[in-house]
Amino acid sequence: MKDKVRVGLVGSGFISAIHADSLKRCAAAELTAVASPTKGKAEAFAQKYGIAHHFTDYRQLLALDEIDLVVIGTPNYLHCECTVKAAEAGKHIVLEKPMCLTLAEADQMVDACRKAKIKFMYAEELCFAPKYVRLKQLLDSGALGHPVLIKQSEKHDGPHAPHFWDVERSGGGVTMDMGCHAIEFFRWMLGRPAIKSVYAQMGTHVHGSKTRGEDNAILILEFANGVTAVAEESWTKLGGMDDRAEVHGSKGVAYADLLHGNAIETYSATGYDYAVEKAGSTVGWSFTIYEEIWNYGFVQEMDHFVECVKEDKQPIVTGEDAKAVMEVLFAAYESAGTERKVMLPFRSPAAKPIDLWKHELGRAIKPTTT
């Protein structure tokens, strides 16, 4: 057994910085390499975090013998390629959400990881966020009776990088970007029962000039155990990130607000450095979060995945879970496109989920850079 799990980061953008900050707090992890294509970026990132190796081509990172675990934080359209190559190189994998662009890619990724006998872990941090972990404990303990209705929502005023807005690279709008969190949150919270049907309402209300993706969505999932789940997702909500959940049971109810509920309510006439993700202005009233990556579960997530590699344990969230989320995402876009409830299991050969809403089946993904 190795004393440390040596980790390589693919990507050096927003989420990779969170991964690096989180891994720095994991005693069993050693940040060993980082790769991203823009000249000088991986190098600057390596310097900032004290990482020994940096590359512009992630395949060089995969060729390093000493790397045990690869954490993939690239744009969505690269997830399949990076995962398959990392599996072929024999590395354990943590993959950011959403899994990929097509259902065929999802199969290919799970198969490649199974064949390589490596751990394929899906980075759904909501399953590690301390407030949501406590909420699940409440539900599991019977404190709320049996669940009837469960809700989860994520809202902010839109993503920070162009690849999210370009549906050829992202696969869809806010449902792909944030609805995927809600779907796995519901599955995890309820003990992963089968899903019977999906209904979705989508619209592009504010950002039509910069994206063909939906900027608001409501999803209704019907679980085989009778529970209804409602996800509300928005890219048009001002004032910083909102992340909340509700569990309504036969004997009680619980409300959990991940960010504003944990924040310092602040009034500042001058404004200040940082309140919370995507807060925009800090002049006037704002919600000042503290220990943001811990409250969000990122540190606990990386700690768990590193331990799974070190101790050969079964991860809480896997590539199979990521695949189940993809099926629901495709069904949601099909529902928005056909204006009807879609029954599961659902398969589609679409080149990306949003094609089922916009009816553009089969468009090629343009090779673009970030």
Ligand SMILES: NC(=O)c1ccc[n+]([C@@H]2O[C@H](COP(=O)([O-])OP(=O)(O)OC[C@H]3O[C@@H](n4cnc5c(N)ncnc54)[C@H](O)[C@@H]3O)[C@@H](O)[C@H]2O)c1
């Ligand atoms: N779990 C979460 O809450 C969360 C939050 C943000 C982003 N994400 C996910 O993380 C992924 C990245 O998002 P981001 O916000 O970090 O985007 P970003 O634009 O900030 O960073 C993307 C990084 O990928 C790199 N990259 C691009 N092409 C590459 C290639 N061929 N090889 C290696 N690196 C390459 C870019 O150089 C950049 O460093 C997306 O899939 C997104 O959905 C998850």
